[in-house]
Amino acid sequence: MELLLASGSPRRAELLRQIGVPFRVLKAPDIDETPQPGEAPLAYVRRMAREKAAAGATGQSDQAVMGADTAVVLGEQILGKPRDDAHALAMLTALSGREHQVISAVCIHCAAGENVQQSLTRVHFRALDKATLQAYVATGEGRDKAGAYGIQGLGGALVATLNGSYSGVVGLPLEQTVTLLDWAGIPYWQRL
Numbered sequence: 001m002e003l004l005l006a007s008g009s010p011r012r013a014e015l016l017r018q019i020g021v022p023f024r025v026l027k028a029p030d031i032d033e034t035p036q037p038g039e040a041p042l043a044y045v046r047r048m049a050r051e052k053a054a055a056g057a058t059g060q061s062d063q064a065v066m067g068a069d070t071a072v073v074l075g076e077q078i079l080g081k082p083r084d085d086a087h088a089l090a091m092l093t094a095l096s097g098r099e100h101q102v103i104s105a106v107c108i109h110c111a112a113g114e115n116v117q118q119s120l121t122r123v124h125f126r127a128l129d130k131a132t133l134q135a136y137v138a139t140g141e142g143r144d145k146a147g148a149y150g151i152q153g154l155g156g157a158l159v160a161t162l163n164g165s166y167s168g169v170v171g172l173p174l175e176q177t178v179t180l181l182d183w184a185g186i187p188y189w190q191r192l
């Protein structure tokens, strides 16, 4: 079974490579990422992962497509990627000194059907002053990331504690991913 990764996220490709999964990257799927009115964060993230995988489906019985989605959730509010630096600063100010959730879902779509799994991680930010947050925003690192930060990079210095899946925060929860790979008959720990 050949795996196609329907994602433009370099982090997701890197995490798959880390565990030795052979795969090919498909062009990032162009789907509408607007939450439905009243849609709960977990339902939204699962739906996005399913739609990304389905959008890449080839209809070939020897190919499986993987899609994934990550959202930062503060209270009931879904924080996606920031529109600009002012939006990034507002997001980080809201996260400062508090705990939020990072929900990541991953889906495999293949001839046998589809399977979607998710991780939920609690991340507690340090209490940060405005100058510190402005300095982080100015690095540009958070521009293409949910919640306007990247825990795997400079943003690691923003975090006090994490409870859950580190790989899920980075964008692809590996425990759930391996469950899906086993389900679809796709190998890992391969020499790439």
Ligand SMILES: Cc1cn([C@H]2C[C@H](O)[C@@H](COP(=O)(O)OP(=O)(O)OP(=O)(O)O)O2)c(=O)[nH]c1=O
Binding pocket: 006, 007, 008, 009, 011, 012, 028, 029, 052, 068, 069, 070, 071, 072, 081, 102, 144, 145, 146, 147, 149, 150, 151, 152, 155, 169, 170, 171
């Ligand atoms: C919170 C957090 C998010 N992120 C990233 C993971 C995701 O790539 C991104 C959330 O956006 P997504 O919409 O989940 O993914 P994407 O648009 O980057 O890629 P795709 O083509 O698969 O849709 O934020 C980090 O890299 N580090 C972090 O600490």
